[in-house]
Amino acid sequence: MKALILVGGYGTRLRPLTLTVPKPLVEFCNKPILLHQVENLAKAGVDHVILAVSYMSEVLEREMRLQEQRLGIRISLSHEQEPLGTAGPLALARELLTDNDEPFFVLNSDVICDFPFEDMLKFHTHHGKEGSIVVTKVEEPSKYGVVVYEGETGRIHRFVEKPQVFVSNKINAGMYIFSPSMLNRIQLRPTSIEKEIFPIMAKEGHLYAMELQGFWMDIGQPKDFLTGMSMYLQSVRVQNPEKLCTGPGFLGNVLVDPTAVIGENCTIGPNVTLGAGVVLEDGVRIKRCTVLKGARIRSHSWLESCIVGWSSSVGQWVRMENVTVLGEDVIVNDELYLNGANVLPHKSISESVPEPRIIM
Amino acid sequence: MLKAVILIGGPQKGTRFRPLSFEVPKPLFPVAGVPMLQHHIEACAKVPGMKEIILIGFYQPNDALSRYLSSAQQEFKILVRYLQEFAPLGTGGGLYHFRDQILSGGPSAFFLMNADVCSEFPLLEMLRFHRDHGDVHCAVVLATTANRKQSLNYGCIVESQKTHEVLHFVEKPATFVSDIINCGIYLFTPEIFTHIGMVFQRNQEEKQLPLPTPREDQLWSRQRAEVIHLEQDVFTSLAGQQQLYVYKTQGFWSQIKSAGSAIYASRLYLNQYLQTHPERLVSSQEGGCTVNGNVFIHPTALIDPTAVVSVLLGPNVSIGKGVCIGAGVRVRESIILHGASLQDHCCVLNSIVGWDSTIGKWARVEGTPSDPNPNDPFAKINSETLFRDGGLTPSITILGCNVNIPSEVIIRNSIVLPHKDLSRSFKNQIIL
Numbered sequence: 174m175k176a177l178i179l180v181g182g183y184g185t186r187l188r189p190l191t192l193t194v195p196k197p198l199v200e201f202c203n204k205p206i207l208l209h210q211v212e213n214l215a216k217a218g219v220d221h222v223i224l225a226v227s228y229m230s231e232v233l234e235r236e237m238r239l240q241e242q243r244l245g246i247r248i249s250l251s252h253e254q255e256p257l258g259t260a261g262p263l264a265l266a267r268e269l270l271t272d273n274d275e276p277f278f279v280l281n282s283d284v285i286c287d288f289p290f291e292d293m294l295k296f297h298t299h300h301g302k303e304g305s306i307v308v309t310k311v312e313e314p315s316k317y318g319v320v321v322y323e324g325e326t327g328r329i330h331r332f333v334e335k336p337q338v339f340v341s342n343k344i345n346a347g348m349y350i351f352s353p354s355m356l357n358r359i360q361l362r363p364t365s366i367e368k369e370i371f372p373i374m375a376k377e378g379h380l381y382a383m384e385l386q387g388f389w390m391d392i393g394q395p396k397d398f399l400t401g402m403s404m405y406l407q408s409v410r411v412q413n414p415e416k417l418c419t420g421p422g423f424l425g426n427v428l429v430d431p432t433a434v435i436g437e438n439c440t441i442g443p444n445v446t447l448g449a450g451v452v453l454e455d456g457v458r459i460k461r462c463t464v465l466k467g468a469r470i471r472s473h474s475w476l477e478s479c480i481v482g483w484s485s486s487v488g489q490w491v492r493m494e495n496v497t498v499l500g501e502d503v504i505v506n507d508e509l510y511l512n513g514a515n516v517l518p519h520k521s522i523s524e525s526v527p528e529p530r531i532i533m
Numbered sequence: 534m535l536k537a538v539i540l541i542g543g544p545q546k547g548t549r550f551r552p553l554s555f556e557v558p559k560p561l562f563p564v565a566g567v568p569m570l571q572h573h574i575e576a577c578a579k580v581p582g583m584k585e586i587i588l589i590g591f592y593q594p595n596d597a598l599s600r601y602l603s604s605a606q607q608e609f610k611i612l613v614r615y616l617q618e619f620a621p622l623g624t625g626g627g628l629y630h631f632r633d634q635i636l637s638g639g640p641s642a643f644f645l646m647n648a649d650v651c652s653e654f655p656l657l658e659m660l661r662f663h664r665d666h667g668d669v670h671c672a673v674v675l676a677t678t679a680n681r682k683q684s685l686n687y688g689c690i691v692e693s694q695k696t697h698e699v700l701h702f703v704e705k706p707a708t709f710v711s712d713i714i715n716c717g718i719y720l721f722t723p724e725i726f727t728h729i730g731m732v733f734q735r736n737q738e739e740k741q742l743p744l745p746t747p748r749e750d751q752l753w754s755r756q757r758a759e760v761i762h763l764e765q766d767v768f769t770s771l772a773g774q775q776q777l778y779v780y781k782t783q784g785f786w787s788q789i790k791s792a793g794s795a796i797y798a799s800r801l802y803l804n805q806y807l808q809t810h811p812e813r814l815v816s817s818q819e820g821g822c823t824v825n826g827n828v829f830i831h832p833t834a835l836i837d838p839t840a841v842v843s844v845l846l847g848p849n850v851s852i853g854k855g856v857c858i859g860a861g862v863r864v865r866e867s868i869i870l871h872g873a874s875l876q877d878h879c880c881v882l883n884s885i886v887g888w889d890s891t892i893g894k895w896a897r898v899e900g901t902p903s904d905p906n907p908n909d910p911f912a913k914i915n916s917e918t919l920f921r922d923g924g925l926t927p928s929i930t931i932l933g934c935n936v937n938i939p940s941e942v943i944i945r946n947s948i949v950l951p952h953k954d955l956s957r958s959f960k961n962q963i964i965l
Contacts, residue, residue, distance in 0.1 A: 438860070455843065456861040456878045458895045458941065472843065473861040473878040475895045475941060490863040490880040492897045492943060508863065508882065510899065510943070527945065
């Protein structure tokens with residue numbers, strides 16, 4: 174079976190992290206975002222993953238060669254010369270997707286959840302039509318495009334963009350499974366699958382919705398990245414509690430790479446991920462943060478809702494909060510206060526940032 | 534024989550120093566670990582021939598003041614007395630009212646100083662200057678150089694380059710007059726009372742014009758006749774009459790009007806301690822806390838004995854009586870008043886922490902310094918306005934007495950009035 178992942182472009186929404194690392198390789202809960210999907214696909218029997226990319230990255234290619242060997246599957250990169258939207262890449266990869274008549278998966282690359290690939294396959298085979306999409310429940314449907322479908326069968330009636338009156342609280346979760354015949358609907362030009370293809374399929378009775386159980390998050394921006402992390406760690410708590418740290422100094426769900434070093438009198442959590450080689454010195458208080466590989470947090474600092482980039486260093490008695498994101502190799506001097514700062518890579522910060530701001 | 538008079542004001546004055554002046558008369562507020570006034574008293578006690586220090590103000594006699602005066606008397610072996618004005622009489626009215634007390638014993642000269650100035654107090658230099666210039670004049674004014682813009686907030690002096698006579702004196706002019714400003718520290722001969730007396734007479738004559746006024750108004754105008762401002766009423770007319778001389782100091786000087794200027798003044802005095810009182814400064818030593826720059830710690834303050842090294846204090850930190858400091862605490866450019874408690878890992882920058890206040894673990898209490906421009910050698914501290922453009926001017930953070938700051942919050946550029954338990958972070962606010 175095959176799967177196509179819409180990786181897309183530069184991942185600008187996740188800057189400054191994606192200025193030095195391609196978005197699919199940014200670690201989410203200590204594993205590159207892309208691998209969360211690829212590993213689950215492989216587990217569900219997918220043996221060929223196609224990454225639809227609109228820019229080429231040697232780092233990404235090299236990493237994918239390694240993962241091919243590790244997972245025993247094939248990973249191809251399908252490179253768009255011009256942006257093709259969310260449907261165009263399917264036409265571009267048509268050859269690869271149609272060398273047999275099995276259904277194939279299509280995923281947005283920013284989605285994190287308990288991936289239901291086996292259930293999707295069952296659901297799709299059961300109704301026997303061209304396409305199935307996963308939907309998830311949201312609290313405020315008026316912010317999204319919602320899906321209106323028949324509760325019992327899942328047959329989709331229509332899509333409504335940002336509904337002003339309540340019609341449904343289910344939105345497209347960015348995960349699909351299609352039969353190869355569906356590709357006849359798509360031409361090789363920039364096309365939106367959500368706006369141009371799905372409404373027609375729905376009208377013809379060829380599109381079905383399957384409701385996702387459990388958490389779901391689009392982690393394409395730092396704020397949602399942190400929310401997604403909290404949800405993911407809670408799901409780890411339920412499914413593999415042994416992977417989380419417990420004991421004095423740990424509160425709630427905390428994921429720590431075995432090579433991370435933690436000083437005395439720290440209080441960590443809830444919802445913290447510490448990457449490989451991370452050092453927390455004595456007396457650090459950290460909650461709702463991701464600290465990426467090789468970063469160091471010096472004594473007595475306080476961090477909440479931050480992403481600390483690779484190999485960055487946060488000084489002593491620093492306070493960082495409100496979705497402060499440090500790019501790779503950033504230095505924050507002692508005793509500063511960063512409130513919602515977005516700091517580009519390789520910067521040294523020597524003045525507080527009291528209000529949210531981008532530091533070039 | 535010499536005397537000194539210190540004008541300490543009263544509770545209606547010093548409002549820019551609130552909420553700290555609610556708890557203690559402003560002259561007793563600790564600057565560099567000792568009451569503001571003590572710097573004056575110590576300087577006076579060092580002058581040979583100094584027999585008595587008289588404080589004039591309109592505070593009701595109170596415990597704090599009398600306790601301090603008797604302890605100062607013992608410590609500095611000099612007579613210290615407080616004389617209370619019946620009403621605020623200005624910088625010259627109280628002085629004139631108590632002239633008999635000041636002149637009793639026949640001092641040849643006496644110093645007059647405002648309590649809310651911070652200075653090197655070059656009293657011996659002023660005396661020498663006074664003697665070098667003969668004794669025909671009746672006053673020497675201590676002065677310093679300001680920048681043009683800030684000079685407008687002070688008494689401005691034009692001097693004769695040759696003789697240092699004051700040729701012109703004007704209080705807070707609207708346009709630039711001179712960059713030499715009055716420090717509020719003077720040396721007077723008894724002759725000054727002749728000139729103040731003339732102002733008093735003139736005031737009384739003006740008030741005694743036959744006007745059909747009710748009794749209360751008569752009382753009011755009687756009081757008004759006794760209100761005399763040395764600067765406007767006396768110096769301005771004495772200028773150019775070979776009566777008033779100016780001694781310019783290169784030493785440090787600042788007003789202490791706002792709470793923010795207390796931190797700046799502390800820095801100046803702590804720096805002076807290097808020469809005058811090295812024993813008051815903490816030195817980094819084995820087994821002690823880590824100290825950066827000048828730090829005063831009261832001997833009764835307690836630093837967590839298990840983690841002394843993780844505490845980092847300074848520069849410019851004064852820790853008061855009985856203060857408790859936890860592990861991993863950071864304090865810089867701040868005054869911590871007696872009985873306050875700083876819990877583990879908290880960080881206090883550019884702030885005044887009030888008596889018996891508590892700062893929780895990992896809390897951050899931070900202000901914005903209002904220091905003079907460091908690149909302008911003549912710049913003075915700005916303590917004019919609390920608000921600018923409709924918003925609170927970012928200033929140092931002040932916690933009043935008995936304020937509780939919970940763990941992990943940030944209090945930034947805020948003023949917290951006494952006896953508040955905060956439950957969240959605050960920025961740029963006055964918290965009633």
